[in-house]
Amino acid sequence: MTTQLTAKGEIKIRPMESKDSGAIFDIDRILSGGSMAIALINLVTEDIKESLDLSFVADVNAQLVGFILARHAYIGRPVVEVCLIQALSVHPLYQGQDIEALLVNALTERVKSLGMKNIRVILSTSDPRMEAFFSRLNFHRAPVIVCDKIL
Numbered sequence: 005m006t007t008q009l010t011a012k013g014e015i016k017i018r019p020m021e022s023k024d025s026g027a028i029f030d031i032d033r034i035l036s037g038g039s040m041a042i043a044l045i046n047l048v049t050e051d052i053k054e055s056l057d058l059s060f061v062a063d064v065n066a067q068l069v070g071f072i073l074a075r076h077a078y079i080g081r082p083v084v085e086v087c088l089i090q091a092l093s094v095h096p097l098y099q100g101q102d103i104e105a106l107l108v109n110a111l112t113e114r115v116k117s118l119g120m121k122n123i124r125v126i127l128s129t130s131d132p133r134m135e136a137f138f139s140r141l142n143f144h145r146a147p148v149i150v151c152d153k154i155l
Contacts, residue, residue, distance in 0.1 A: 013065040015103060017110045020059035020071060027068035028061070031095050058087055060110045062094065062103045070094035072107040079124070080148055087115045089125040108141050126150060 020028075062070035073091040078084070089111070094103045115123055124146065127134050 015069075015101070015106060016063045017060055017106050018063065020061050020073075024061050024068055024071070028071050028073075028093075031069075031071065031093050032091075034095065035093055058111060058114060060107050060114075062098075062107055064098060069098040070103045070107060072111055074111055074123075076120075084122060085120060086122040086124045087111065087120055089123065092125075104137065105141060108138075 058074040058076060060072050061068050071091070071093055072089060074087050074089045077086055077088045079086060079088070089108075092104055092107060094107075112123065123143070125138055125143065127138065
């Protein structure tokens with residue numbers, strides 16, 4: 005667990021637990037205007053313990069204020085073992101306090117401890133703010149192109 009003091013209180017980064025799902029969905033609803041909560045539900049797999057193994061939350065004064073959802077995956081060609089970041093969110097009242105970076109750093113330490121060598125995040129080309137954020141944390145564009153077929 006990581007702890008850091010800010011003007012709003014003590015930030016604690018800890019592994020995500022299944023009991024955190026309600027607060028995670030609440031933050032997602034606030035950030036998306038209520039339209040994306042179902043997308044997070046789709047990220048939870050049948051094996052909840054395994055799906056939470058690489059996910060963390062941020063608590064401030066015992067209130068969940070942010071989260072990073074990540075999972076173990078084998079992707080690409082050639083196939084590469086990666087930790088795939090699926091979501092990174094912080095409640096608007098707590099943004100700008102480096103909580104996002106603390107969450108990514110906790111994930112990085114966990115991935116290193118498991119002997120994994122790669123963390124991947126897929127970003128929208130229309131969100132340069134997130135690309136700049138991850139670049140600041142030493143993420144670089146991967147040598148792959150992702151193609152979607154919208155159905």
